[in-house]
Amino acid sequence: MILELTQKQQTWQEEIRAFVNNEIVPIANQYDKEEVTPPELIMKMADHGYLGALLPQEYGGRGLDYVSLGILNEEVGRGCSSVRSLLTVHGMASLSILRWGNQEQKDRWLPKFATGELLGAFGLTEPNIGTDAKNIETTAVLSGDHYILNGKKKWITYGQIADLYLVFAQCEGRPTAFLVERNSPGFTTHPIKGVMGTRASMLAELHMDECRIPKENMLSRVGFGLTYVATNCLDYGRFTIASGCVGIGQACIDACLEYTASRIQFGLPIANHQLIKKMIAEMITNVKAARLLCHQASFLKDIAHPNSMKETWIAKYFASTMLAKITTDAIQIHGAYGCSEENSLQRYYRDSRVMEIIEGTTQMHEIIIADSMY
Template identity: 55%
Template sequence: MRIELTQQQRESQEGFRAFVQAEIQPNADRYDREERVPPEIIQSMARQGYLGAIIPRAYGGSEMDMITFGLLNEALGRGCSSLRSLLTVHSMVSYAIQRWGSSAQKTYWLPRLAAGETIAAFGLSEPEIGSDAKSIKTSATLDEQGYRLQGHKKWMTYGQIADLFLIFARNGASISTFLVERDTPGFSVSPITGILGTRASMVAELFLEDCRIPAQNLLGGRGFGMASIASSALDVGRYCVAWGSVGIIRACLEDSLNYSSQRQQFGVPLRQHQLIQQMLTEMITNLSAARLLCLQAGYAKEQGDPSTVMQTFIAKYFASVKAAQSANDAVQIHGANGCSSEYSVQRYMRDAKIMEIIEGSTQIQQITIANASYQELGF
């Protein structure tokens, strides 16, 4: 099967790259140092239609096909993984509302999310619960006044500034999903700083202490939380991270090609040293392979092929692992300079490690992919 971009997709790709090169790349290291992104760049992304990337046009969104959406994630991943993370969590919540929301929820929230008037965050992980998401402890109790939420969430990307949170809570024997607005009584946010990578993603802890919301803030049916809403939203998240990892590999390659052409050692440019060429060859090969895996997953999503879920697992696994490898090699090529904040490769290395953890760790991906292969063969 030959996968190639349409003319419209190529034009979109060029537009994404031009925006990132002009608006994001020159400032990404500063965002990383300051551990924040300014509201102006978020609104600029909104004006470009990026925050409404997968929201239907009927609600003010861009309604991108999944290949184009992937190319956007690659471009943002090339420029700043923290801003790519914004697109990821915002799109995950947008997708959940679009697919599982009531007519009233869609009509109210989707236009606001598409316009960037509302920034969304995804509230699943807890202090003691990461990969074992089915064991969350946050609870939701229904009474005559609505739902009362009690619990503690952690590692919420853009939780410091988000206006709307998709909160997963235990509702009796099952897990349900709720829309919680930032100004809800009993809801509070505490910033998390000093994280290893994606430092500008403005991560936060969330506290729900006798937090009361109307019954209509339930998203989907009771008990839909994990098997339906979380799994489908996380598939979108993994797809974003896979493409974002492709962007990191491209950043490592471009920076390393530039540096090795200018830097001289032993009287010749680094590019003439064979071991440098070996590392560059690995980056080039892994970039091509990771992008093809992502394109294959995106094509399957466009076709409604159920294999897209496993293809996305594979793409995310490969791309994130190779992003970490490429970033490590990029720092090695830069030598001591690569350990300096004056060069972006140290940021790529820290960000790439995060890609191996979020939306399913490398080990969870390996377990899932292997088990799926056993099932396919009837074991």
């Protein structure tokens, strides 16, 4: 494993960092309050090629390696976790079509995904079942040239504005993946407001009431949804979330270094106090460790190593759990100022709680990681 970034990767990081500093950081708290991601920001990200980062150049994407994808998600996560989550779900939908779609599906949707003309979302979670994919209640029944879908999905990131949804449903008694367009008859979305964290990620509940989609919108074949499509999409999601957690952690470090150097108490900058130094040292060490775990996972993905998925579980588990303490300590260092809605730290703290839930809870990761060693 090579721990240093290539010159190309360093240049990529500098480009994204400048974009995030200029376009996201100054107004991320405003997005959070309004619970919306402005369409003009999404188009700017598309224009820079961020939405098509993982897609091959033949479809208009950048065809990036996983190390570079990790850099993208870390830097955008540093600015706003909600905006970073768009990269996750759009990427999951893109990846599913790229890997499991037929040529017609790839030619139809991937070029529009790369340019941001269409946005993708991931529809697995349900109100009664959660993410227990084997027992999802949404059904799909073939009727002539169409599938008829009935059911609900909940907590769907960017479900309010997505154009194409990767939806999982029981078909002939087996979980199967379908591509559902927003304008499909019988398909509606309902905004979810007031969540604790990632408030700008425009969550929605999806309703399918006798929803009709062309039979050509099945992805691969019946029963292919859970073992292949969902598993690989969730793996990609965990990788991007882990990288995003590193970004939030780095944002906390940056804020604390600046504040502790300038905040005077008892005649000295609080950076001189040993307990402050202890918290800063722990932050730096944990973020560096999480970043290295993400680099390890990305390196293994780039060489198609069979352990890449297991290393991604570990990276997501460590990055999300260490972030909870980092955001807590960052607020503690800032005192009342850290609790103010004008300060980004309270947003980082709220977002960190979400990171331990999405794409597999902390407890599920502990079970999976332990079981994998047996």
